[in-house]
Amino acid sequence: xxxxxxxxxxxxxxxxxxxxxxxxxxxxxxxxxxxxxxxxxxxxxxxxxxxxxxxxxxxxxxxxxxxxxxxxxxxxxxxxxxxxxxxxxxxxxxxxxxxxxxxxxxxxxxxxxxxxxxxxxxxxxxxxxxxxxxxxxxxxxxxxxxxxxxxxxxxxxxxxxxxxxxxxxxxxxxxxxxxxxxxxxxxxxxxxxxxxxxxxxxxxxxxxxxxxxxxxxxxxxxxxxxxxxxxxxxxxxxxxxxxxxxxxxxxxxxxxxxxxxxxxxxxxxxxxxxxxxxxxxxxxxxxxxxxxxxxxxxxxxxxxxxxxxxxxxxxxxxxxxxxxxxxxxxxxxxxxxxxxxxxxxxxxxxxxxxxxxxxxxxxxxxxxxxxxxxxxxxxxxxxxxxxxxxxxxxxxxxxxxxxxxxxxxxxxxxxxxxxxxxxxxxxxxxxxxxxxxxxxxxxxxxxxxxxxxxxxxxxxxxxxxxxxxxxxxxxxxxxxxxxxxxxxxxxxxxxxxxxxxxxxxxxxxxxxxxxxxxxxxxxxxxxxxxxxxxxxxxxxxxxxxxxxxxxxxxxxxxxxxxxxxxxxxxxxxxxxxxxxxxxxxxxxxxxxxxxxxxxxxxxxxxxxxxxxxxxxxxxx
Amino acid sequence: xxxxxxxxxxxxxxxxxxxxxxxxxxxxxxxxxxxxxxxxxxxxxxxxxxxxxxxxxxxxxxxxxxxxxxxxxxxxxxxxxxxxxxxxxxxxxxxxxxxxxxxxxxxxxxxxxxxxxxxxxxxxxxxxxxxxxxxxxxxxxxxxxxxxxxxxxxxxxxxxxxxxxxxxxxxxxxxxxxxxxxxxxxxxxxxxxxxxxxxxxxxxxxxxxxxxxxxxxxxxxxxxxxxxxxxxxxxxxxxxxxxxxxxxxxxxxxxxxxxxxxxxxxxxxxxx
Numbered sequence: 001x002x003x004x005x006x007x008x009x010x011x012x013x014x015x016x017x018x019x020x021x022x023x024x025x026x027x028x029x030x031x032x033x034x035x036x037x038x039x040x041x042x043x044x045x046x047x048x049x050x051x052x053x054x055x056x057x058x059x060x061x062x063x064x065x066x067x068x069x070x071x072x073x074x075x076x077x078x079x080x081x082x083x084x085x086x087x088x089x090x091x092x093x094x095x096x097x098x099x100x101x102x103x104x105x106x107x108x109x110x111x112x113x114x115x116x117x118x119x120x121x122x123x124x125x126x127x128x129x130x131x132x133x134x135x136x137x138x139x140x141x142x143x144x145x146x147x148x149x150x151x152x153x154x155x156x157x158x159x160x161x162x163x164x165x166x167x168x169x170x171x172x173x174x175x176x177x178x179x180x181x182x183x184x185x186x187x188x189x190x191x192x193x194x195x196x197x198x199x200x201x202x203x204x205x206x207x208x209x210x211x212x213x214x215x216x217x218x219x220x221x222x223x224x225x226x227x228x229x230x231x232x233x234x235x236x237x238x239x240x241x242x243x244x245x246x247x248x249x250x251x252x253x254x255x256x257x258x259x260x261x262x263x264x265x266x267x268x269x270x271x272x273x274x275x276x277x278x279x280x281x282x283x284x285x286x287x288x289x290x291x292x293x294x295x296x297x298x299x300x301x302x303x304x305x306x307x308x309x310x311x312x313x314x315x316x317x318x319x320x321x322x323x324x325x326x327x328x329x330x331x332x333x334x335x336x337x338x339x340x341x342x343x344x345x346x347x348x349x350x351x352x353x354x355x356x357x358x359x360x361x362x363x364x365x366x367x368x369x370x371x372x373x374x375x376x377x378x379x380x381x382x383x384x385x386x387x388x389x390x391x392x393x394x395x396x397x398x399x400x401x402x403x404x405x406x407x408x409x410x411x412x413x414x415x416x417x418x419x420x421x422x423x424x425x426x427x428x429x430x431x432x433x434x435x436x437x438x439x440x441x442x443x444x445x446x447x448x449x450x451x452x453x454x455x456x457x458x459x460x461x462x463x464x465x466x467x468x469x470x471x472x473x474x475x476x477x478x479x480x481x482x483x484x485x486x487x488x489x490x491x492x493x494x495x496x497x498x499x500x501x502x503x504x505x506x507x508x509x510x511x512x513x514x515x516x517x518x519x520x521x522x523x524x525x526x527x528x529x530x531x532x533x534x535x536x537x538x539x540x541x542x543x544x545x546x547x548x549x550x551x552x553x554x555x556x557x558x559x560x561x562x563x564x565x566x567x568x569x570x571x572x573x574x575x576x577x578x579x580x581x582x583x584x585x586x587x588x589x590x591x592x593x594x595x596x597x598x599x600x601x602x603x604x605x606x607x608x609x610x611x612x613x614x615x616x617x618x619x620x
Numbered sequence: 621x622x623x624x625x626x627x628x629x630x631x632x633x634x635x636x637x638x639x640x641x642x643x644x645x646x647x648x649x650x651x652x653x654x655x656x657x658x659x660x661x662x663x664x665x666x667x668x669x670x671x672x673x674x675x676x677x678x679x680x681x682x683x684x685x686x687x688x689x690x691x692x693x694x695x696x697x698x699x700x701x702x703x704x705x706x707x708x709x710x711x712x713x714x715x716x717x718x719x720x721x722x723x724x725x726x727x728x729x730x731x732x733x734x735x736x737x738x739x740x741x742x743x744x745x746x747x748x749x750x751x752x753x754x755x756x757x758x759x760x761x762x763x764x765x766x767x768x769x770x771x772x773x774x775x776x777x778x779x780x781x782x783x784x785x786x787x788x789x790x791x792x793x794x795x796x797x798x799x800x801x802x803x804x805x806x807x808x809x810x811x812x813x814x815x816x817x818x819x820x821x822x823x824x825x826x827x828x829x830x831x832x833x834x835x836x837x838x839x840x841x842x843x844x845x846x847x848x849x850x851x852x853x854x855x856x857x858x859x860x861x862x863x864x865x866x867x868x869x870x871x872x873x874x875x876x877x878x879x880x881x882x883x884x885x886x887x888x889x890x891x892x
Contacts, residue, residue: 507650508777580836
């Protein structure tokens with residue numbers, strides 16, 4: 001809703017939505033800014049980000065393109081979205097769900113403890129154990145850079161191990177990899193631990209070099225006196241002394257080099273009595289705009305231009321930051337256009353494979369314009385860094401939906417923006433079916449659809465036999481065993497209750513099912529209701545149907561209708577093929593019925609498709 | 621996600637395959653590229669007792685182009701057909717449609733005849749076989765027979781191949797001299813199962829149109845005396861006859877609309 005709230009307010013006020021957004025931004029001199037709900041927004045220069053984005057993203061040109069497209073009758077819209085991107089969650093924020101009394105009883109919760117351990121081994125190699133568990137974000141690289149810079153050693157001398165074991169490694173409540181906590185928190189702990197290692201090594205070196213520790217320079221694998229670069233020791237030699245010669249160490253110093261730092265920010269205070277909470281430590285800023293054209297004929301979106309800007313404070317590594325933006329944008333594009341958890345009313349999950357749960361792949365991940373803009377460091381994190389990975393998750397779906405809303409003038413836009421949905425937004429009612437010719441009437445009744453929660457079908461077939469003959473066939477378990485597709489056995493428990501084993505499927509998809517069938521409302525020889533269930537490894541189904549017999553010239557018309565509820569594997573992954581499968585099975589059933597009830601008559605070949613083709617004037 | 625246990629039979633000749641098929645029948649399944657079958661095996665949607673690997677049989681990987689059209693052996697990969705210069709000249713429509721079949725990676729393994737045998741109602745190769753009036757040649761220990769596309773592709777994942785038969789080749793006839801062809805497809809993403817796929821051959825005002833993804837097998841219709849005035853009504857009638865179906869990717873209405881709109885666009889392009 002917020003996505004079009006601003007757009008709606010702008011519309012009501014007759015204002016440009018971007019102007020309205022800009023008017024409501026926090027000004028650069030208001031930071032740190034305490035928001036009404038308790039957030040302490042640390043730093044930013046939102047006006048500068050917006051100005052840079054408009055200029056580098058060429059907003060004026062995009063507006064001209066929109067106007068030209070609209071003048072030519074095309075559907076083109078521009079969308080905007082801004083987000084304040086929080087990072088490093090306050091562990092107290094979940095407590096806001098509780099009442100003040102419950103909170104007091106449970107005791108205070110706040111902070112977000114980060115930790116890091118740095119060791120220097122007897123050969124001078126540096127090991128870092130962090131408290132993040134990345135999935136490819138490059139945290140090892142960033143930590144190695146931070147530690148290498150602090151200790152003045154080559155990058156490749158630092159090994160980072162993030163395989164956290166809570167029994168032997170540093171960790172605390174907030175450890176892990178979520179809520180953009182790496183850049184603000186894990187790096188702060190690493191910086192602190194590296195400073196402690198450096199202080200200890202400076203004390204050791206100071207004793208040998210006869211220089212006060214604060215006057216030592218750590219650079220290129222050497223520790224040297226600032227005043228006299230000739231007076232120096234190798235880093236690895238100082239590291240080795242701590243292990244090989246404890247007697248050489250300053251008095252009272254522990255041998256070895258292993259420093260553990262736990263770091264927390266005092267700004268992350270508990271929830272107040274008035275339910276106020278500073279939910280996160282650092283707050284970045286993101287601003288996106290885009291131009292989108294809708295194909296009226298297909299409902300497809302063409303993203304003409306997508307511009308994205310991020311101020312995440314100090315950028316730890318430009319390559320990693322760009323990777324975060326691209327990855328987050330591609331993922332958000334998937335959420336905007338493709339991704340959806342779809343369930344049937346009975347809970348069957350319909351989008352459980354990557355054939356049905358569509359994500360943006362390299363083919364769909366268009367290249368956004370990435371804006372170069374300000375980096376306003378956070379005053380609350382040790383390196384001034386803030387999170388960046390989540391920004392596009394907030395902005396991109398909103399930005400695209402706003403563009404679609406702008407293009408078609410609707411405010412009830414929902415994501416994912418699937419072509420079928422967009423098509424119906426931009427087109428009116430469907431062209432009705434033409435009047436059917438008389439010989440098409442029967443055809444139109446052969447209808448099977450799997451639109452709602454059930455697979456429904458209806459149709460009829462003509463059997464050149466008497467109603468009594470057909471009825472007798474339908475009520476005879478031995479006959480039915482021969483007619484039901486794939487029936488392996490059928491036992492009559494009573495006149496109206498049968499159980500059996502059925503092997504059926506479509507093409508190579510075959511399963512064995514235990515069937516339980518009951519006949520109800522038997523009206524010999526005109527109608528019967530059939531209820532039943534099938535249970536097998538491929539899924540379960542229960543259904544209800546009615547068969548009606550109407551005697552006519554030369555035979556009887558057998559009409560049927562049914563609804564089947566399916567669940568299990570087949571319902572989850574085979575939805576696309578189920579109506580076709582049901583059609584095939586029903587055809588097979590009736591072909592067999594004709595064959596058994598009227599054995600002397602050659603059954604109609606080709607089934608529905610054959611008749612359809614014959615009527616449509618195909619080659620056959 | 622592992623297949624149920626099966627025996628693997630690696631065939632050296634067509635006779636190996638037909639003899640294995642005659643002894644195992646429906647319990648056996650042929651594998652060539654495995655791009656549809658492996659996914660179904662892994663999800664245990666199908667659990668054949670025997671897989672017969674035909675990919676090493678010499679001579680089945682031939683593509684031949686003559687004045688009648690393009691004949692494709694059972695183990696020809698989709699990528700090989702797509703890259704074949706002779707095919708591109710004889711049947712550019714086939715080359716174009718192949719770019720919509722899955723992805724580069726799946727086309728590198730997937731075979732043309734495997735796609736026909738799988739008979740997915742939204743697949744492009746069955747659509748073209750029906751449009752062009754092509755055929756499939758089947759071999760069994762009883763001998764060989766050639767079946768017309770429309771008699772072969774009879775329903776969802778269902779063909780008229782008998783359990784003791786294998787496809788040895790498929791024949792895609794050339795479009796008639798002086799005709800023009802066109803292709804359209806709508807899928808959620810490039811390479812996904814088509815929501816609707818359409819192909820046509822136009823010669824003068826006669827148009828043959830094939831539609832995939834809407835009914836349970838590709839359907840072709842012949843339209844005569846087509847004009848831009850009469851075509852929309854004919855496409856509307858066809859759309860309503862095929863009806864389509866709802867799934868999580870598109871509605872039945874959307875499928876009908878694509879017949880109307882992409883169909884019109886495509887046929888007008890071919891007739892231009």
